[in-house]
Every structure is written in C-alpha cells, then in structure tokens.
Amino acid sequence: MRTQALRLAGLLALAVGCTQDPPPLTDDTELRCPVNGLLPFRTKGDFKHDQNYDLVREKKRSKDEASDTIGNPTGPYASIYIAPGQAPTSAPVSYRGAKQRTLVSGGLFATPIQDERVSLWTYDGAAWLELAATRTAEDGTYELPDTGFVAENAHPIYSMLDADGTCAEHFTFLYPRGSKIVVTDIDGTLTLDDMQLLNQIPDEAYVPKLMGAADKLAQAWAMKGYPIIYLTARPHVFRPETRVWLRDLGFPPGALITAADVGDAAPYKKEWVVRMLQTFGWTVVAAYGNADTDITAYEEGGIPKNLTFIAGPLAGMRGTVAIENMDYGAHISTFVSAQPENR
Secondary structure, eight states, X not given: OHHXXXXXXXXXXXXXXOOOOOOOOOOOSSOOSSOOOSOSSOOOOOXXXXXXXXXXXXXXXXXXXXXXXXXXTTSOEEETTOOTTOOOBOSOOOEEEEOEEEOTTOTTOOEEOOSOEEEEEEEOSSSEEEXXXXXXXXXXXXXXXXXXOOOOTTOOEEEEETTTTEEEEEEEEEOOTTOEEEEEOOTTTTBSSTHHHHHHTTOTTOOOOBOBTHHHHHHHHHHTTOOEEEEEEEEGGGHHHHHHHHHHTTOOOOEEEEESSXXXXXXXXXXXXXXXXXXXXXXXXXXXXXXXHHHHHHHHHTOOGXXXXXOGGGTTGGGOEXXXXXXXXXXXXXXXXXXXXXX
C-alpha cells in the first residue's frame, strides 16, 4: 500500500541521515476549518487506506459534517440530526458527523472517507485536549456519544480527520427555559436571494451576496445579548460551506440547524420552532424569513405575526411585518434598537 511505502521511505531516510522533522506546532487556541494548515497539536496516524489518500487529493472540497446540539443546560436537548417526530433527550451529548469530499463543482455530492481515524479536540483555556477518537463507518459517518464533555456555548469542539489534519466544528448551545432568542432563515433572508445558494453549489469559490445589512442585523441582536438560531432548509451536506460563509462574513456564532433532505421546509421548520417554544421553553423575540414556508412554519409553530419579519418579494404577506427595500438598516434603527438588553 502507498502508506506502507511512505513509511518505508521514511525509514530509508532515517538510515541515510536525511530525516525530515515534523511540522512545527503553532500557538493557536482555535482552528479555521476546514483546512487550518499547521496545527497546535499532533494528530495520530497516516491514511489506513490508499483509496482515501487518493480521494482527498482528487476531491478537495470538504463536505465534512459536524453536529450542533441545542436545548436546555441539563436537558432536554436535540442534535441537528434528530429524526422527525423524535423527542429531545437528556442523555449525554453525542458528537456525530461525517468525513467526506467532493469535486470543487460538486456542492451537493459527497464521497465518504471510510475507516479512518477521527479525533475530537478542544482548547480548555490552558491546553489542547484530545477528548475521544473513533473510526469512520462505510458511509463516512462517525459518532462519539459518551465523551462526558460539554463545551461552553459557542466554544468549538473540533472533529479532526487525523490523516490530513482537516477539521469541522461541533457546537453546543444550551440556554435555560425562559431564554429569549432570535430565529432566522438564511437563503433569501440573510443572502440577497435564493440564487446565491444555487451559484455556490457548483462553485466553491463563490461567496453568496448579503441581503442589505443582514450581517449588521445579526450583530445588533448579538450585541444586546440575544442568541441567534440559524434555521435553514439547506441539507446537512452543505454545513461546511454554510459555517464558513457565516464566519467569514461576520455573523455571530449560533446554532446552525440544517435539514436531512431538501423536501418541504415548512413541516421541518415548524417542528424545530415547536421544540424551541414548547420543549425548551424559549421565547422568540424576532423571526426572519423570506418564503411562504417560513411564514407557515413560524405561524404554525406559535410565533406571533408581529414578530415575524419577511424580506424579499413576500415582504408583509399574510399579516407579517415587511422588511422594506431588501435592507435591514431601517429595521435595526427602529425595532432592534428599541429592544432591551438581554443579559
């Protein structure tokens, strides 16, 4: 196998005095996924299988998934992978995801990386800790259900593919009953329109354009202390691009809830809204969307129409509050600025 040949080559180099030092460790206390470059810790192991070695060199677009978990601090809470109709649990937080790749033009497709080591890492304020490790399944998925570790809200736990040092971020967002939150869709709500996603799917380098002042909207809520929940109909396989876009355009950290498939978004979003309001006991102070499915999900989930803000061509439809001119600037200066601090 190629990996065995590489090891033999390394031994030969040692024999002739041509050793190559391992890359230096950095002083970083956080990583920039999916490809951070040099790391502040050392992962364990080369590729076990040649086909995976070939895969990551032929298909360079990361399709890694890593779960977020949201709910109450001592439960109940739910992973973004929770099945429709399934009740949230108070069992130990499980870290689930997938290691997979595709071509730069294949945004909705993924080839699994099978039977390779995955490790979980976090920085505890003083040192990097390896929390647990496992191997990927035939479909590239992994799950670590019993680590006993739950990070603070918005503090990342990194899922590393040990063989090449690429990563994805797990997060937990656990708020007590009575917490006040903001819910927002992404496509056509934070992005300029739904075409932005369609442009990015076949082109990894494409950066979706913002709805006017959408980044400032989320920042204004976060500065007042309101958690942001990103509730999107994007499928799980598009999590890496979505996380990068939110981070790089300055959106505050928040739970990213994605869908298992690209079916009807209204029932899926309604179920999550019901979980938030009824199961977790949170209060939604503002909900943003652009589509009829958003209006339906928010209404049937129990969010009042006067707190449902709709952008785009359907702005103000069915008794919702219109975001005028495809821009949140006026809304920020009137509605958001008038809200109390939430500390």
